[in-house]
Amino acid sequence: MAKKVLVVEDDLPLTEILVDQLKAAGFDTLLARNGREAVDLALAEHPDLILLDIIMPVMDGLTCAAQIRVNAWGKDVPIIILTNLSEADTVSEAVKDGVYDFLIKADWNVADVVAKVKERLS
Amino acid sequence: MWFFILLTTLVIFKLISRELGKRQVIEREVNTGEQRFQAVFDNAGLGIAIFDLAGRIKEANPALAAMVGYQPGELRGTSLYSLTYVEDVAGEEIKFKQALRSGATQPYRLEKRLVRRDGSSFFGSQTVSLARGADGRITYGVAVIEDITRAKEIDRAKSEFVTLASHQLRTPLTIVGWYTEAILSGVTGELNQKQRHYFNNIIDANKRMIQLVSDLLNTSRVDTGRFIIHSETTDVAAEAEVVLETLRSRIENRLIHIEKNYAGSLRLVRVDRNLFGVVLQNLLSNAVKYSQPNGRVRLLLVADDKQLTIEVADNGLGIPEAYRGQMFKKFSRADNIQELEPDGTGLGLYLVKSLVDQAGGEVWYESVEGQGTTFHVVLPFRSKTRK
Numbered sequence: 001m002a003k004k005v006l007v008v009e010d011d012l013p014l015t016e017i018l019v020d021q022l023k024a025a026g027f028d029t030l031l032a033r034n035g036r037e038a039v040d041l042a043l044a045e046h047p048d049l050i051l052l053d054i055i056m057p058v059m060d061g062l063t064c065a066a067q068i069r070v071n072a073w074g075k076d077v078p079i080i081i082l083t084n085l086s087e088a089d090t091v092s093e094a095v096k097d098g099v100y101d102f103l104i105k106a107d108w109n110v111a112d113v114v115a116k117v118k119e120r121l122s
Numbered sequence: 123m124w125f126f127i128l129l130t131t132l133v134i135f136k137l138i139s140r141e142l143g144k145r146q147v148i149e150r151e152v153n154t155g156e157q158r159f160q161a162v163f164d165n166a167g168l169g170i171a172i173f174d175l176a177g178r179i180k181e182a183n184p185a186l187a188a189m190v191g192y193q194p195g196e197l198r199g200t201s202l203y204s205l206t207y208v209e210d211v212a213g214e215e216i217k218f219k220q221a222l223r224s225g226a227t228q229p230y231r232l233e234k235r236l237v238r239r240d241g242s243s244f245f246g247s248q249t250v251s252l253a254r255g256a257d258g259r260i261t262y263g264v265a266v267i268e269d270i271t272r273a274k275e276i277d278r279a280k281s282e283f284v285t286l287a288s289h290q291l292r293t294p295l296t297i298v299g300w301y302t303e304a305i306l307s308g309v310t311g312e313l314n315q316k317q318r319h320y321f322n323n324i325i326d327a328n329k330r331m332i333q334l335v336s337d338l339l340n341t342s343r344v345d346t347g348r349f350i351i352h353s354e355t356t357d358v359a360a361e362a363e364v365v366l367e368t369l370r371s372r373i374e375n376r377l378i379h380i381e382k383n384y385a386g387s388l389r390l391v392r393v394d395r396n397l398f399g400v401v402l403q404n405l406l407s408n409a410v411k412y413s414q415p416n417g418r419v420r421l422l423l424v425a426d427d428k429q430l431t432i433e434v435a436d437n438g439l440g441i442p443e444a445y446r447g448q449m450f451k452k453f454s455r456a457d458n459i460q461e462l463e464p465d466g467t468g469l470g471l472y473l474v475k476s477l478v479d480q481a482g483g484e485v486w487y488e489s490v491e492g493q494g495t496t497f498h499v500v501l502p503f504r505s506k507t508r509k
Binding site: 011013014017018021024055083084085086105106107109110111 | 285286288289292293295296297299300301303304307309332335336339368396
């Protein structure tokens, strides 16, 4: 059965290519446009991995991640933070504890992101 | 005989009145001096507190009293530390004790939060000088306190602006990069050679812009003192691989050969990971940029128990004599580089120097025009994090 990846990202062109390439790599995808939608969708659908942007309207990525982690199911789901904020701006204790992976979008390409997803799910 | 007594009396009288006169002048001058001091103390726009070695306030001026919501007389006898936000007290005490121990009366400055009578708090800048009494011993301190709430707000707004701006700039750059790389990788179909070449040019330009945004962000942070150094145990060999990976396409395009020379235990090095990454990224990308095709770039990493040594050596263009003194300045780029690649930012080495300086390290280089350049960086280890 195909693994489910929840993509949480408010920018449309970025979302489109990410979803395209994840599907081409054999993953099922779910989409959320902000942290609030992401929490609801994650707790309802239990994805195998979450790709999470930080700067989003309504609810930001870190708040969203914290809410997911508090949930019994959400404690262990792999979360990869995909952001264009530099690490110094977003690194919190939780990130440093290795609770999340961390990729700066501008420094990598989509193939790298997909490869990281595969790596985390294998 | 009488005349003699009269004369003596007159002389004595004159002497006494001259002394009295002198004393009056001195007293008048002291009074004027005191009045002046009092005028300064009472009317200064900054808060002033005179306190004893135990931190008890002997005098507080009206400005300070108003700042913290007390009547001027009320602060006499209270501890200066009682006006400080509880988490900042330890730091303030330490600085005071250090100053006492060193015996220096040079003023020192600290930032701390102050607490008002109503419990609200605000940021203040406090300059403390120690004063010696007549016997030469330090008897009291003078604290001049300024409310810096506004300045802090402006700082925070600036910092948020730069962070948000660089984030906003990076989003469209990411889109261009992701789509172009995807097309080049063939997922949308085969490309002909011309298409491939054009798309490669787009990617190069895009990468340059991404680098520029990073450089500007880091420079802004360094300039406003917001690049805070956090030392952590870092696998610098692994970090170096990450940096080399980001330069991979440039290295391959120019057919640069990378030689790695590692020594010491590089997996557990106490440095700021971000700082190390930025420094190495700038030195390596320069070395690759200013190498000839088929050139060689040598990376040396050595860790002993005191420090991390980094060396990046290329056999490329070298730095012309005329530019030797300027290399670490902002926006400085040598002529021979400008011809080759007009679009460098000139910020890279400025960043490297600022960061290395802040980490208490050293950076220098050797270069021969036409033969190549070697950059050296030494980063000492620190056992505690420091700002």
